[in-house]
Amino acid sequence: MTKEANKLNKHQQMYELMVLIRRYEETISSLFLEGELPGTIHQYQGQEACAVGMLFDLRKDDYMTSTHRPAGHALAKGVSVESCLAEMFAKTTGCCKGKGGSMHLGDISCGAVPAIAIVGGGIPVAVGIGLSCKMRRTDTVVVCFFGDGAANEGAFHEALNGAALWNLPVIFACENNLYAASTCIRQAMKSESIAQRASAYGIPGEVVDGNDVLAVNRAALKAIERARGNEGPSLLELETYRIVGHSRSDPCGYRTREEEKAWREKDPILRMEKYLLEHGGANPEDLEKIQKNVEKRIEHALQEARSAPEPQAEDALQDVYYGGE
Amino acid sequence: MATMTIAEALRQAIREEMHRDARVFCLGEDIGVEGGFGGAFTVTLGLAEEFGHERILDTPVSEILIAGAAVGAAISGMRPIADVQYGDFLFCMMDQLVNQAAKMTYMSGGTVKVPMVMRSPVGASTRGAQHAQSPEGFFTHVPGLKVVCPSTAYDAKGLLKSAVRDDNPVLVFEHKLLYGSKGARSEKTALNPVGEVPDEEYLIPFGKAAVRREGKDITLVATLLMVYRALQAAEILEGEGLSIEVIDPRTLVPFDYDTVWESVRKTSRLMIVEEDNRRCGWGAEIAARASEEIIYYLDAPIRRIAAYDVPIPFAPVMENYVVPSVKRIVEEARKLVEA
Known part of the structure; x- marks a missing residue:
């Protein structure tokens, strides 16, 4: 993994991980358009600072739950690029052996629960994991990702109330990218923020610049410390923007080009580049080296995925029950 | 050999499994409240005193939370026994049961196990349309779930113990008129069969009529x-x-x-x-x-x-x-x- 493989400092590693997620998603996009991948895609470009800022300081034994847009979360939690790409190719070497697909990336061995693609469905599951962490007397924590759309699901309410009531080590990370598919958040809730809903459950809530990986990381560290210290859950609302469509064929007719342009100027990767160059002691060659290294990793993963074996049709009949019926 | 009701047999199964395995715990509405009923039909009566309120966990009236928390706890090392007051309320938690619990093992390529039990009372008992259904058939339709229907005290104990030890989500349907619940929770038209239950440990395998x-x-x-x-x-x-x-x-x-x-x-x-x-x-x-x-x-x-x-x-x-x-x-x- 990135963290051991090079001598980059923390900020450079965070940058590398964001670039990896971006290039992974761009690669998927091209492969998809070229017709090489089956299925559908829900991409993460523009939101990389959320995944990296939230997950960078988690331990391997900490947990993470994700959504129908899981690639950034999975990669940042340590699921290998190879197994994610292979899953997109529906190969047996995929992280779900080709049974999951683009919306269920995950690998429980590194704490990444296979992504839950029912909006809001993962939030109560994360609470159960938090309950288990606490009952087993561990100091492990759970980061639970969901979007602004999920904040209007009943599951959100029941789960936050439960986590608060039982003082569980869960960090609710709401990526507010302003649109639930095509529906703008202003058409979906009257509250000014999602974070303010935290007060209804008696837990801290905070609005964070979700395109600033350092800001996200600062908020995450605070919430993780609280959770590990048995001080209970937190709700972080990460304000961000997906610079691509909701899914495979979305021309984004519901939002203006001006809005998209304004958010592109707040691109989290460009901002981190600027920070590293101005305050992080990096020069352009360093960043280029990181980018090239990422290209190599993706190229390698792509070769592996392409040459990996296809599942047999009858494999579909396995794994319905753990250990067989 | 002891003679007991189904409610007593279920309680004994839970008690034995909780003594045997520290990962086993119960969660549900009104299951451990002091001065309460021990669940809608007295199955968990007295267990909070024995195991404490952490392992007999009372929940808010939040069925999505109950099922979701059971799924989450199950995939991360615990063995929850969730309890719903009436089988009709399972419909409030259908996403968690059908989309999450039933599919997690499969979607993960067989790497994630979901060892959870979902207990629920079923059957018509003059409560009207929303506290009367027998929804077993909804769940027999779903690949990934197991469906258990104990009709005697002997079966109730042996099947519930097997359910707790199973690495998959198991729905246990119990009939309101068969429990033998006592006191204020007794049912007027109930049959309340009592049956013999061996003193020694036993399990009943699934799929044996x-x-x-x-x-x-x-x-x-x-x-x-x-x-x-x-x-x-x-x-x-x-x-x-x-x-x-x-x-x-x-x-x-x-x-x-x-x-x-x-x-x-x-x-x-x-x-x-x-x-x-x-x-x-x-x-x-x-x-x-x-x-x-x-x-x-x-x-x-x-x-x-x-x-x-x-x-x-x-x-x-x-x-x-x-x-x-x-x-x-x-x-x-x-x-x-x-x-």
């Missing part, structure tokens, strides 16, 4: 309360010279087709009695499978007796009419042998 009564003229498959109605009907029919074999499958998923088919090869007649609505119920699946696999052994069309396709009404006279009665089973059996 019990032949409750041997017979040679008709094979009658029934679960839960319908087992008792079928047995009463068999008693009456014996007086008319008809011999009924009553089979209680005990688990609907997995289902013991072998035992039922063996019986049908002997009797050449098949009746299925279920308390759920008739349309697309689990009985329809058994009948369809019979038509595919053993139709040449049958001397007459298969008869399915189930609740009529209406919601469960309140008025006792209507409720008794809608849910299969002993009288209806007897009449249908007579028609079947005349056919």
Whole structure:
């Protein structure tokens, strides 16, 4: 993994991980358009600072739950690029052996629960994991990702109330990218923020610049410390923007080009580049080296995925029950 | 050997499993509240005093939370026994049961296990349409779930213990009129069978039917309360010279087709009695499978007796009419042998 493989400092590693997620998603996009991948895609470009800022300081034994847009979360939690790409190719070497697909990336061995693609469905599951962490007397924590759309699901309410009531080590990370598919958040809730809903459950809530990986990381560290210290859950609302469509064929007719342009100027990767160059002691060659290294990793993963074996049709009949019926 | 009710047998199973395995815990509404009921039907009564409120965890009235927390706890090393007050409330948590619990193992390519138990009381008991359903059939339809229906104290204990030890989500359906709940939680029209339960440890494997009564003229498959109605009907029919074999499958998923088919090869007649609505119920699946696999052994069309396709009404006279009665089973059996 990135963290051991090079001598980059923390900020450079965070940058590398964001670039990896971006290039992974761009690669998927091209492969998809070229017709090489089956299925559908829900991409993460523009939101990389959320995944990296939230997950960078988690331990391997900490947990993470994700959504129908899981690639950034999975990669940042340590699921290998190879197994994610292979899953997109529906190969047996995929992280779900080709049974999951683009919306269920995950690998429980590194704490990444296979992504839950029912909006809001993962939030109560994360609470159960938090309950288990606490009952087993561990100091492990759970980061639970969901979007602004999920904040209007009943599951959100029941789960936050439960986590608060039982003082569980869960960090609710709401990526507010302003649109639930095509529906703008202003058409979906009257509250000014999602974070303010935290007060209804008696837990801290905070609005964070979700395109600033350092800001996200600062908020995450605070919430993780609280959770590990048995001080209970937190709700972080990460304000961000997906610079691509909701899914495979979305021309984004519901939002203006001006809005998209304004958010592109707040691109989290460009901002981190600027920070590293101005305050992080990096020069352009360093960043280029990181980018090239990422290209190599993706190229390698792509070769592996392409040459990996296809599942047999009858494999579909396995794994319905753990250990067989 | 001790004699006990189903509620007592379930309680003993939970107690033994919680003593045996620190990962086992209960969560649900009103299950451990001091001065409360021990769940809607007293099954967990006294367990909070014994195990503490962390392991007998009272929840808010939040069915999505109950099921979701069970799924999350199960995939991260615990073995939850979740409790819902009435089976009708399972519909509040359908996403968690059907999309999360049932599919997590499969979607993960077999790497994630979900060892959770979801207990729920079912059956009509003059409470009207929303506290009366027998929704087993909804869940038998879902790959990834197991469905268990204990009708005796012996089965209740042995099957629940097996459910707790299973690495998959298991729904345990318990009948309100069979629990033997006492005090304020007792049921007026209940049967409350008591049964013998061995003192030593035992498990009942899933997918093994019990032949409750041997017979040679008709094979009658029934679960839960319908087992008792079928047995009463068999008693009456014996007086008319008809011999009924009553089979209680005990688990609907997995289902013991072998035992039922063996019986049908002997009797050449098949009746299925279920308390759920008739349309697309689990009985329809058994009948369809019979038509595919053993139709040449049958001397007459298969008869399915189930609740009529209406919601469960309140008025006792209507409720008794809608849910299969002993009288209806007897009449249908007579028609079947005349056919």
